[in-house]
Amino acid sequence: MVSKAWGPLAVAFVWFTTHFGGGFASGRQLVDFFVGYGWYAAFTPVLAILIVGFVLYYAWEFSFIHKAYDYREWMDRFFHPYSVFFSNAFEIMYLMILLIASAVAIATGGTVMQQLMGTGYVMNTVIVAVCIFFLTIFGAEVVRRAATVMALLIIIGMLIIYVANLFVNLPLLIGVLKSAPAPKGFGEAFWAMSKYIGFQACAMGAYIAVADALMSHEDVKKAFWYGVIVNAGVLWLATLGVLAHYPTILAEKVPVLYVAAHGGGGAFGTGIVSILIFLAVVSTGVSLIYGVARRIVGWWGRTHRGSNERTTNVIASLVYVLITWGVALFGLLPLIAKGYGYLGSIAIFLLVIPILFVGLFRSGSWKAD
16 A cells, blocks of 8 residues: 555656656657747746646545545536536547557557667557556556656656756757747747646546545645646756757757757767656556546446456456557557647636636535535
8 A cells, every 4th residue: 555645746646657648758749839939938837737736636635525536436526417518528538538648658669669679669569558558457556656666767867858958058048038029929828838738637537546545635735736846847847958949949850859969968868768758658558548447447346236346457458458559550640649739628628627617616515515
């Protein structure tokens, strides 16, 4: 069992490792949602994480009070009496995010291994899928512990890459921050940030699934602050590192490789980046697939009394890993990945704003529900 002291930190690390996926690790998401809008990127990442943090705070608080760790049960109770609409809408969004993000994780991990070791792409994707599967089937405690270890490794690696980069390229960053005006207005920068918030909130099922480690209201607050500090700190640092190379870096397919190559790290920096990307894709796949596996286990247990929870979890995880592996293998990613931006936009209105509204105006009555 996770000790009471480590519970909130473990939950915060699950948030971080789910957030830190292939898009974050490669730096492409940083360009698309923040750096592409110029010097606004100096503060929009922190604001984005703070808002996501409040969404998760209310989600975890409700989970703790009602002991609801299956995201469908959570949605049904949180949005009652309008749960038919909100629960079904979130179910669709979460399954789409699961499919896209997990498939991207497997595909990205396979490509990184191919570049590092020269091994075949298909075999690499099998290895990544197997790693995700075994980390998923051993339950919430293993997911939290794996997330904690990978989060610490990722944070250390990110600090090495981006602190070195900022030290070397600080004059470039100062020049970008002094330049005016930004290429696009604040309205466009804010909307891009909002889509990032919505996209991250779509992974709510993964965060709810591990909230059983939060044993008190104080734990919920700690998980919020730990999560905000870790996620905002690393995201802000990474964004500034990329922003220092604005606007040249906008054309780079893997911006973080450009940052590593121009930050004094050379081949060593590129190697660290490759490892970080691999850790990122595995950790994201584990968090997302475990979240939906827990949902299936809960549903199956209610409809089939006496069923073995462990067996159901293994089967559910295996089926989802196979589906996402198939998507990564057969090249369907370009087709479904177009939904990323749309999901973020939709989630703002169907998930982020409603959760904040209910949390702000109804949280006082939750204990009485």
